[in-house]
Amino acid sequence: xxxxxxxxxxxxxxxxxxxxxxxxxxxxxxxxxxxxxxxxxxxxxxxxxxxxxxxxxxxxxxxxxxxxxxxxxxxxxxxxxxxxxxxxxxxxxxxxxxxxxxxxxxxxxxxxxxxxxxxxxxxxxxxxxxxxxxxxxxxxxxxxxxxxxxxxxxxxxxxxxxxxxxxxxxxxxxxxxxxxxxxxxxxxxxxxxxxxxxxxxxxxxxxxxxxxxxxxxxxxxxxxxxxxxxxxxxxxxxxxxxxxxxxxxxxxxxxxxxxxxxxxxxxxxxxxxxxxxxxxxxxxxxxxxxxxxxxxxxxxxxxxxxxxxxxxxxxxxxxxxxxxxxxxxxxxxxxxxxxxxxxxxxxxxxxxxxxxxxxxxxxxxxxxxxxxxxxxxxxxxxxxxxxxxxxxxxxxxxxxxxxxxxxxxxxxxxxxxxxxxxxxxxxxxxxxxxxxxxxxxxxxxxxxxxxxxxxxxxxxxxxxxxxxxxxxxxxxxxxxxxxxxxxxxxxxxxxxxxxxxxxxxxxxxxxxxxxxxxxxxxxxxxxxxxxxxxxxxxxxxxxxxxxxxxxxxxxxxxxx
Amino acid sequence: xxxxxxxxxxxxxxxxxxxxxxxxxxxxxxxxxxxxxxxxxxxxxxxxxxxxxxxxxxxxxxxxxxxxxxxxxxxxxxxxxxxxxxxxxxxxxxxxxxxxxxxxxxxxxxxxxxxxxxxxxxxxxxxxxxxxxxxxxxxxxxxxxxxxxxxxxxxxxxxxxxxxxxxxxxxxxxxxxxxxxxxxxxxxxxxxxxxxxxxxxxxxxxxxxxxxxxxxxxxxxxxxxxxxxxxxxxxxxxxxxxxxxxxxxxxxxxxxxxxxxxxxxxxxxxxxxxxxxxxxxxxxxxxxxxxxxxxxxxxxxxxxxxxxxxxxxxxxxxxxxxxxxxxxxxxxxxxxxxxxxxxxxxxxxxxxxx
Numbered sequence: 001x002x003x004x005x006x007x008x009x010x011x012x013x014x015x016x017x018x019x020x021x022x023x024x025x026x027x028x029x030x031x032x033x034x035x036x037x038x039x040x041x042x043x044x045x046x047x048x049x050x051x052x053x054x055x056x057x058x059x060x061x062x063x064x065x066x067x068x069x070x071x072x073x074x075x076x077x078x079x080x081x082x083x084x085x086x087x088x089x090x091x092x093x094x095x096x097x098x099x100x101x102x103x104x105x106x107x108x109x110x111x112x113x114x115x116x117x118x119x120x121x122x123x124x125x126x127x128x129x130x131x132x133x134x135x136x137x138x139x140x141x142x143x144x145x146x147x148x149x150x151x152x153x154x155x156x157x158x159x160x161x162x163x164x165x166x167x168x169x170x171x172x173x174x175x176x177x178x179x180x181x182x183x184x185x186x187x188x189x190x191x192x193x194x195x196x197x198x199x200x201x202x203x204x205x206x207x208x209x210x211x212x213x214x215x216x217x218x219x220x221x222x223x224x225x226x227x228x229x230x231x232x233x234x235x236x237x238x239x240x241x242x243x244x245x246x247x248x249x250x251x252x253x254x255x256x257x258x259x260x261x262x263x264x265x266x267x268x269x270x271x272x273x274x275x276x277x278x279x280x281x282x283x284x285x286x287x288x289x290x291x292x293x294x295x296x297x298x299x300x301x302x303x304x305x306x307x308x309x310x311x312x313x314x315x316x317x318x319x320x321x322x323x324x325x326x327x328x329x330x331x332x333x334x335x336x337x338x339x340x341x342x343x344x345x346x347x348x349x350x351x352x353x354x355x356x357x358x359x360x361x362x363x364x365x366x367x368x369x370x371x372x373x374x375x376x377x378x379x380x381x382x383x384x385x386x387x388x389x390x391x392x393x394x395x396x397x398x399x400x401x402x403x404x405x406x407x408x409x410x411x412x413x414x415x416x417x418x419x420x421x422x423x424x425x426x427x428x429x430x431x432x433x434x435x436x437x438x439x440x441x442x443x444x445x446x447x448x449x450x451x452x453x454x455x456x457x458x459x460x461x462x463x464x465x466x467x468x469x470x471x472x473x474x475x476x477x478x479x480x481x482x483x484x485x486x487x488x489x490x491x492x493x494x495x496x497x498x499x500x501x502x503x504x505x506x507x508x509x510x511x512x513x514x515x516x517x518x519x520x521x522x523x524x525x526x527x528x529x530x531x532x533x534x535x536x537x538x539x540x541x542x543x544x545x546x547x548x549x550x551x552x553x554x555x556x557x558x559x560x
Numbered sequence: 561x562x563x564x565x566x567x568x569x570x571x572x573x574x575x576x577x578x579x580x581x582x583x584x585x586x587x588x589x590x591x592x593x594x595x596x597x598x599x600x601x602x603x604x605x606x607x608x609x610x611x612x613x614x615x616x617x618x619x620x621x622x623x624x625x626x627x628x629x630x631x632x633x634x635x636x637x638x639x640x641x642x643x644x645x646x647x648x649x650x651x652x653x654x655x656x657x658x659x660x661x662x663x664x665x666x667x668x669x670x671x672x673x674x675x676x677x678x679x680x681x682x683x684x685x686x687x688x689x690x691x692x693x694x695x696x697x698x699x700x701x702x703x704x705x706x707x708x709x710x711x712x713x714x715x716x717x718x719x720x721x722x723x724x725x726x727x728x729x730x731x732x733x734x735x736x737x738x739x740x741x742x743x744x745x746x747x748x749x750x751x752x753x754x755x756x757x758x759x760x761x762x763x764x765x766x767x768x769x770x771x772x773x774x775x776x777x778x779x780x781x782x783x784x785x786x787x788x789x790x791x792x793x794x795x796x797x798x799x800x801x802x803x804x805x806x807x808x809x810x811x812x813x814x815x816x817x818x819x820x821x822x823x824x825x826x827x828x829x830x831x832x833x834x835x836x837x838x839x840x841x842x843x844x845x846x847x848x849x850x851x852x853x854x855x856x857x858x859x860x861x862x863x864x865x866x867x868x869x870x871x872x873x874x875x876x877x878x879x880x881x882x883x884x885x886x887x888x889x890x891x892x893x894x895x896x897x898x899x900x901x902x903x904x905x906x907x908x909x910x911x912x913x914x
Contacts, residue, residue, distance in 0.1 A: 059900075061907035128791040141776055223776035226907060230743070233779060237637030238743035239899065240644055240665050319810040322711065322791070401645040416651060495642055498651070499603055499630030510610055513635055513780065517790065 013459055014373040020364050021377060024384050026411075027423050032391075034406070035399035039246035052247045062231060066251065069212055069227040072143060073255075076150040077208035083151070084158025084203060085196075087300060090293035092166035093192075095283055104535065105301040106159045108308060109152045110481070111531035113488040113505050115512055116311065116524045117152045118220025121145060123310035130310065145221030150211040152307070157210065157432055158203050160481075164436060164474060165199035168443035171281035198442070202435050205259035206389060209431075212255050213392040215491055220512075228252055229392050236394065249395045256390030260383055308528070314521035330522040346504040347530065349418055350486035353425040357433065357482040360426060362475055365437035366463060370449055389431030393491025396428050400496055416498040424492045429485045433478040440474035441467070472545055480538050484531050596846070597839035599626030604844065605643060607636040608657035608827065609805075609860075616856050620847055627840050635780065636662060636745050643832075647671045653831075653838040655696075656848055659745050660826035663689070663696040664892055672696060673833040678846040687826055687865035697849055698826035700861035703883060704750045706816040707785040707803035712794040721795070723819050724754070724766065732773045735794040737784040739777065742899050742907070745825060746781025746799050751902060752891045753823025753884050764901070771906050789813050801861055821884035826865065827857075 042048045057063050087106055091099050109117060124131050125140040125148075138144055173195075177187045193200075215229040222230065228248055236245035318325040367373060368381045388396075400423075404415045414420045444467060452462035468475065490505050497503060504527060511520040606613060613631055620629065632652070634642065640662040643652065647669060655663065666672055667689065674693030687698035706721055712735075719729055727736065739747035755763035775793055778784055784796030785803045789811035796803070803815035829848050831841055847853055849866075858864050863880060 059903065061903050122792065126790075126792050219779055224740075224907075230779060233637075234740070234743040236641045237635075238740075238779075240640055240662070242641075242644065322812050323810055398641070398645055401642070405646055405649045405651070407649045412649070494634065494638060495645070497632075499632045510633070513782065517786070 013367060013371040014377070016363070017367045017371065017373040017377050017381070020360070020367070021381055021384070023360075024364075024381075028384060028387065028427055031396070031399035031403035032387075034402040035242075035395065036246050036250050038243050038402075039250050041243055043241065043243055052243055056244065056247050061226065065226045065228050065231050068143075068225060069229075072146045072150060072227065073208045073211040075147050076154055076211035077204045079147075080151050080154040080158045080207040081200070081203045083155055083300065084160075084207075085162050085200070086293075087155075087159050087297055088162030088166055090297045091163060093281075093283060094290050094293045095285065096290050096293050096297065102297050102301055103163070105304050107156050107535070108304045108528075110156045110484050111488070111528045111535075112308075112311075112524055113490060113508055113527070114149070114153050114214065114216030115220055115490065115509060116488075116520070117149050117307070118145075118217055119314070119512070119517060119521060119524075120307040120310050121149055121152075121221055123314055124306070130313075140221055141223030142225040145223065146217050146225060146227070149217035149221055150214060152304075153214060153217065154207040154210050158207055160477065161199050161203045161206070161432075161435065161439070162196065164477065165196045165439055167473075168440070169195055169281055174281060199439055201262065202439070205255070205262070206432060206435060209255045209259065209389045213252050213390060215392055215394060229394075232392060232394055236398065242398070245398070249392075252392060252395065253387070253390045256387050259389075260386045311521045311524055311528075314518055315525055317518065319518070330516075330518040331526075342502045342504045342507050343526070343530075345418075345501055346487055346527075349421050349425070349501075349503060350483045352418065352422045353429075353486040354479045354483040356422060357426040357429070358475060358479045361430060361433045361478055362437050362468075362471070365434055365441055366467060369438050369441040370444075370446075370467070371459065372449075385434045386431060388427050388429075391428070393428055393489065393493075394495070396424055396492040397495030400424055400492075416500075418501055420496050421493050421501070421503075422486075424496055425482070425486045425489060428489065428492045429482055433481055436474055436478055436481070437471070440471045444470055473542065476538055476542055480534065483534055487527055487531055487534075595839055596842040598624055598843055600838065600840040601628045601630065602838060602840045602844055603630045603632070603651060603653050604656050605632050605634075605639050605652040605654075606656040606658060607634065607639050607662075609801075612657075612860055616853065619852055619856060620844070623847065623852075624843060627843065629844070637743065640665065643671060644669065650832045650834045653834075653841040654844055654848075655828075655830045655832065656844075657699060657827040657829065660696060660698055660828040660888070661745055661748070661892070663828050663830050664888070666830070667695045671833055673831045673837065675831040675842065675845060677829075677842070677849050679849055679851075682866045683849065684865055688828075696828040696830040697845075698828045698865040699849060699854070700827050700857045700865060701824045701863040701883065702746075702799045702801055702827065702861060703817070703822035703824035703863070704746070704753060705785075705798060705800040705803050705822065706818065707788040707796040707798050707806070708814045708816060709788045709791055709794050709812060710814055711812045712788075712791050716794055718794060721816050721818075724757075727773065727795075727797075728766075728769045730773070732795060734773070734775045736770075736773050736797065737775055737778060737787050737793040737795070738770075738797040739781045739784055740779060740907070741902055743779040744781040747777070748895070748899070749823035749825045749886075749891075750797060751823075751898060752894075753821070753886070755894075755898065756823075756887060756890070757820055757884055764905075767902075768905070774906075777906070785813075805860075817882050822882050824863075824883045824886055827861070 039052055040047060040049060042051075087102075090096060091102055096102075121129075121140060123129060125138050125145075126132065129140070132138075132140075140148075169192075173191045174187060177191060182190075213229055215233060218225065218227050218230045219233070228251060232245050232248045232252075235241045235248060315330055316326055316328070317323070318327045318329070364381060364385070368378045368385070400420060401415075403409065404411055404420055406412065414423070448462055448466050449459070452459070452466075488505050490509050493503060494506060494509070497506060504523065508520045508523045508527070511517075511523060608616070610633060613633055617629055617631070620627070632639070632642075636659045639655075639658055643650070643655065643662075643666055646652070647666075650671070655666075663672065672695040674691055674695050676693050677697060680688065680694060680697055683697055687701070689695045689697070706727070708718075708721060712718075716731075716735060718731055718735065719726065721727060738750070741747035741751045751767065754766055757763070758766055778787070782798055782802035784793070785798035785806060786796075787793045788796035788798075788803070789806035789809075800815060800817070803813055807813050807815060829845055831837065831845060854864050854866055863883070
């Protein structure tokens with residue numbers, strides 16, 4: 001295929017691409033600049049060059065954090081990727097029953113704020129934990145706790161990435177291998193693995209970076225084990241040293257930059273797309289294989305269920321572990337935390353984020369993966385898209401304050417409104433949906449655009465009539481991902497919410513901070529409920545779309 | 561570009577003159593009640609607990625039904641970071657019940673504006689800023705307290721705690737949780753109290769020994785109290801209210817104040833320095849140190865800053881006696897050094913054990 005160079009500046013695709021890139025610059029690069037420029041300033045605003053960095057690295061206990069952070073992130077990335085891979089494989093390539101059930105179970109951690117994963121672990125493995133009580137003390141606080149909590153946090157993301165990757169596959173390859181007499185291992189090694197290679201590498205980096213920047217887990221179960229994210233907290237919220245905070249913030253960007261480089265290297269020549277002639281995969285019968293996956297997927301689901309189970313226990317117990325009576329009392333939330341209004345606010349904010357975020361992510365990913373706009377723009381787009389993953393919520397929150405609250409900023413009016421929360425969420429959760437969208441988009445046959453082009457059908461038409469319907473599962477996943485993450489997010493919005501617009505996830509943090517762990521568990525269950533309802537609605541929509549799709553397919557077939 | 565520069569320069573001069581103007585007129589404003597509005601809307605940043613905010617504001621709303629108060633409540637660290645980050649274009653009108661040590665940082669950066677609320681003379685001098693027109697005024701004090709889980713202590717057969725030295729008993733090894741002074745104000749006031757009580761050399765020696773018994777350092781000042789309450793640790797070094805409120809909720813804990821005295825900090829109010837001061841802000845700040853407000857504070861924090869001494873639940877004798885003579889200016893000026901030394905000694909050490 002011949003590539004078109006960046007000369008087609010007047011094409012609508014390029015214009016859209018340019019406009020969207022500029023939007024991105026405004027909501028990502030400018031705020032980051034306003035924060036990170038502080039890394040080179042002294043507290044009084046004079047330029048000091050690299051002095052802050054020298055100070056940071058010459059403080060041994062601070063630089064130790066870097067090693068610690070890498071340690072937990074690598075462990076998390078490896079374990080989560082393996083678990084996500086196996087679980088998704090079981091759900092797409094075996095004949096186990098209850099796939100729907102297993103799929104929803106895998107998503108449970110996404111339904112809850114990260115601070116709640118920590119609470120569950122404390123209920124299970126803490127000094128007074130249910131499992132510790134049975135005589136198995138894993139010494140939760142510290143490295144173990146962080147890694148466990150990060151695995152819970154990153155597992156659904158790893159699972160989702162593989163689940164989508166495994167579903168787009170060309171059954172003909174397996175049929176051909178079958179007729180050629182290839183064994184199962186060979187098929188796995190030469191067809192399955194290469195087809196998800198891109199996802200595999202991406203998944204490792206996504207999990208690595210999520211664990212690298214997460215603050216929730218280290219705060220609740222990290223004990224004295226210092227990581228970069230707690231260092232930022234110490235600098236910003238302990239010593240009010242924004243300049244040092246900015247220094248740590250820039251260090252957190254390193255994985256995103258590396259992962260961008262690796263992404264460029266691996267995707268060069270890697271073509272994950274499958275042709276429009278692809279047939280669906282027929283899964284062979286194999287009792288032993290299914291049995292293994294029953295055990296694996298079942299075991300993992302059980303762990304996740306126990307996690308929610310202890311929340312129920314916490315929410316309905318008078319005072320764990322000393323007064324074990326049953327009570328509904330913890331569900332009567334005090335008005336001071338925002339009451340029912342904070343719930344409605346959370347839902348409004350999450351819906352807005354989901355609608356706007358999904359449109360932005362998908363269109364942008366489409367332009368990058370499939371449009372004919374300039375290479376330079378595409379590469380800028382890719383780089384920008386990989387950055388948000390590396391940003392801890394706290395960095396996004398602070399940089400938004402510095403940028404949007406500046407008097408000279410014409411966008412100042414959005415400060416303190418729901419819009420700034422929505423923008424912060426879109427940026428904060430951008431990278432995973434982007435990977436989902438671009439892997440899904442890569443799978444579609446290149447010929448769609450080529451055919452449309454030769455038939456003089458405008459690109460937007462082939463986009464809305466072909467690409468969007470084909471990618472609908474991915475689009476809806478993205479929508480839901482944005483919705484659920486916005487329901488549970490704390491770290492970025494904690495700096496940005498205003499007195500008039502409080503959200504439920506913040507209320508949970510306040511309860512946890514006030515020591516009302518039971519109330520926090522109760523509120524988490526309510527958020528869980530909302531997210532399950534959202535998930536249910538999503539399933540109904542998907543089901544209806546599928547049915548419609550099937551019937552139109554049949555119509556088409558009958559016409560042909 | 562030149563145009564832009566010019567406009568920036570112009571706005572700076574306008575701003576500067578506006579500031580100096582308000583600064584001048586402010587002096588006549590003190591005590592001039594005409595400037596204080598009793599209706600309007602007000603944005604308050606606070607680090608007080610959620611439930612406290614609700615009860616306190618009930619009283620305010622009763623007195624000033626036409627003032628709508630919007631509250632942003634966060635932990636001390638987050639709210640201070642937010643105030644500092646927003647300093648160039650502040651959103652808050654007043655800060656209410658937030659650590660005096662935070663107020664000093666903000667004051668140094670020019671974030672606060674002096675205002676003497678009505679009745680400020682009732683506040684003891686050591687509990688407000690020492691400027692002629694005080695930039696911040698304390699309302700109550702919180703102090704280091706040892707929170708002991710009695711059930712766990714019994715199980716582990718732990719000795720009684722009365723003094724600082726009792727905490728060094730090897731029986732406590734691995735059972736004490738304390739907050740990290742680098743991320744928590746409570747952690748800092750505890751460390752600073754030890755250094756002030758024992759002198760620097762002896763103080764660090766003490767902390768070295770204490771460190772051997774510490775299971776972990778947390779990032780929040782109230783967390784050790786919560787961990788002790790839920791039995792996650794036997795002993796938490798935290799602050800009084802954190803332990804007492806858990807006890808009220810049914811936790812099997814005892815709150816102990818060490819006999820040598822406790823480190824402490826104030827919850828303080830301040831007026832935020834911005835171009836246009838919201839006239840309702842004065843009304844709020846006056847109310848916030850009024851007798852009725854103080855009476856409410858006292859229910860949660862026995863030590864209030866007016867010289868009003870009475871009976872206190874959970875405390876024996878005069879709780880003011882419990883407070884060490886905290887040298888705020890020493891603590892503020894040595895803060896960086898203390899934190900650095902602490903970090904080098906214990907933050908790095910706890911890593912080596914992993």
